[in-house]
Amino acid sequence: MSGEFSRLGTIAGLSFRGSLAGLRVVGLSAFAAVPSLIVLALVSARPPSDTLANAALGLFPSLTLPIVVMVIVLVISIAQFRNEIDNETLVYLSDRSVRRPTIVVGKYLGALGASLVLVVPASLLPLAIATAGGGTPYPAAVPAATAVAVALAAVAYVGFFLFLGLVSRSALVLGLLFGFLWEELLPLLPGHVPQLTLIYYLRSYLSGTLTSGPLSGYPTTTPATAAVAVLLAIAVAFVLAGAAAFRYLETAPERTSA
């Protein structure tokens, strides 16, 4: 018999492969390619080098992070538990001798890995295309910061959406409300309200890491390191909450026959 880490790896691998299987990965990849396609359209217009570089980078906070990353992570994370509960495949894992927190952590790692496979290229490819298309080259810190930002976004959002998919049958609507109303509208409000959103900490990280360009200058009082700590803490909190909830939740689908 092998240990808990081995079981964790098996569940993570199962979730990873399941997340990137079938037509779903085609749809998600197409969606991840949207920023790159837009930059390709920009390149074809042959704008000045600085304009092209700034426009491509400008897509990151306006499109890539709040929409592309959000949608990809939402789909992958909610599906982890919600689809398996509705399909009743979760029972193949839950009726084994594995501990339920191990299932939650394994699924988290699998979903995180699958998300990263899609969102990191979605953030870096547009910058590469802009540079290759004649845009002013970016300092190394820029692609590094964007890659870290999407990774942090995935770390935090996967934790939250995974939890949502586990505890709520209306995870999709709740996820969309969170992703496109909470995360989009609260940052527009004055005072400390934006600090209630994850996007605030992601932008704080970017602003604290980069000193110039469209990603810097976000009005924040939170240093980059604190922002990273908050995002990691949120991820851990939701994974722990998910692990605790899974111990007490029934996992048969809603319309179970007698």
Next chain:
Amino acid sequence: MTAGVVEAQELTKRYGEVLGLNRFTSSIAGGITGLVGPNGAGKSTLFRLLAGQLKADAGTLTLLGHPAWGEGEFRRHVGYCPEHSALYEGLTGEAFVTTLLRVDGYSRAEAGERALRAIETVGLTEARGRRLRTYSKGMRQRVKIAQSIAHDPELILLDEPLNGVDPVGRSTLTALLETLQKAGRHIVVSSHVLYEVERLTDQIIMISNGRALAQGDLHRIRALIDAHPHVIDLEAGNPRTVARFLGEWDHVTAIEFPGPGRLRVRCRAPEEFYRALPPLVVREGLDVRSLTSADDNLDAVFRYLSEGGT
């Protein structure tokens, strides 16, 4: 008195206003036990409670002395084959069984070895490299059974395992369950077809409307059922050829053709029918694809029992 492998005391489970199980009390001893009841009787609810998918609203339920709700190492000694046919469609049959064994804590090598053995036991060796999404209903049943026995559990829970399996497959699976029983395994198997279970065991629990109506020897109930003609639906490549052979059997009282490729047989001695069909199919090379039994007559018996006819 020794405790059974499964003990249910006043077990109640509600789905909103619908009662799935209603103060169900039963003790399941070793060997093979059949859980029989019409659709909606509460069989799957009981299995879901046993699998830890659902939590009882009242009463107690234990497996091998452990509470059924929740996780635990005791599940290493339990195998579960659910009724539904959902699987991890992207995996191959072999990867499916191996992965679940890995989740159970077996090393890569041992999991692979055990998976191959279980797959061979259920007769899926040739199809083990195919993705599950390409499996037929019968193959799905068999791979589900393979994952439930691969870790050599002490108690095996099989929810409608013979559903959709062809006559030869039924015969193979029945033989497999008998082998497992002889090897000292305890098996709880559900079906809405009493005659399927009768071939496996005399020990049954009859369940209806969420309650255990009767438990124990089957023979008395069988006598009741024989008073009702048994209805069996078959799917076949050439139904009229199959009907020609079946029409020669004395216990077959009527044959109908409800649709293309289908025939419905009414017979007085279903146990005889189930025993004689597989050899006939093999001998005559008949293309019989599936065999299902309507439960109307069983309902009649249950109505009789639940109305106090016992």
Next chain:
Amino acid sequence: MTISAPRYGSTSSERLGRTRRVLAIVRRELRRRAGWGTVAAVVLAFVSVAAVVIVDAEFASLTGTLRLTTLEAPFESPIWPLLLLLVATSAGAGALAEDTGNRSIVLYLSRPIHLIDYVGAKAIACGTWILIAAAGPPLTAVLILTLLGVVPTSIAVSAALGYLAVGLLATIFLTGVALSLSSLTSRPLYAGVGIFGVVLSLFIGAAAVAAITGNLYVPYASPVTLLRSVGLGVFGGPSTPETDPATSAAVLAIAGAVLGAFAAWRASRVEVVSE
């Protein structure tokens, strides 16, 4: 073996007409689509959009600057399209996907109804919810303002017609989007996220490309921009529409119809595999 003679009997009864059968599906779908997500989004739309219209009109009335253009406020706000997307997602994502996923589409199509009746009934049910969210809040606001005597009847009638026209256009387009994406999958989750993702990506992407390239046709790729242009065009507001309102209306209507037809085509090709 015994053979018993069949017994024949007449059990014929009058069948309801095609319209009644479609209405039966519509009624069921209306209830089915009224999940808490749909209701919450509609309530949110009523509260936020109606509030914006009432506050703007009250303020303009106090300063004596109340015109028809004052009432275009919903089309200036980013909340209106976001809430419409949410309603379209909640009411439309599962319209076809759920039936394909749980195989009930077979039950529907095995009845004596046409495919177009089935898809049409789904569209009517989903569209009704979108229309309630799109036109209901500003219409309610105008009714309240008219009853309070803030808005003259002539302006109120024009505004009401304008809201209804823009609301209908939004309904046609978003119903088409929702049904077409719902027809592509058996999982409402993917359809729902797709509705949001596609519309918002087109909005932001078209804005970025248009800003850099200066191409005047690129904004026509953004449904949100088109809806805004139609709204501003109908109310003749001070803001200049990014696209020509009439062309925008035509693009939205045609796109909605094409997407609806696509959904019907997809539904006709659905193969429901039992296992």
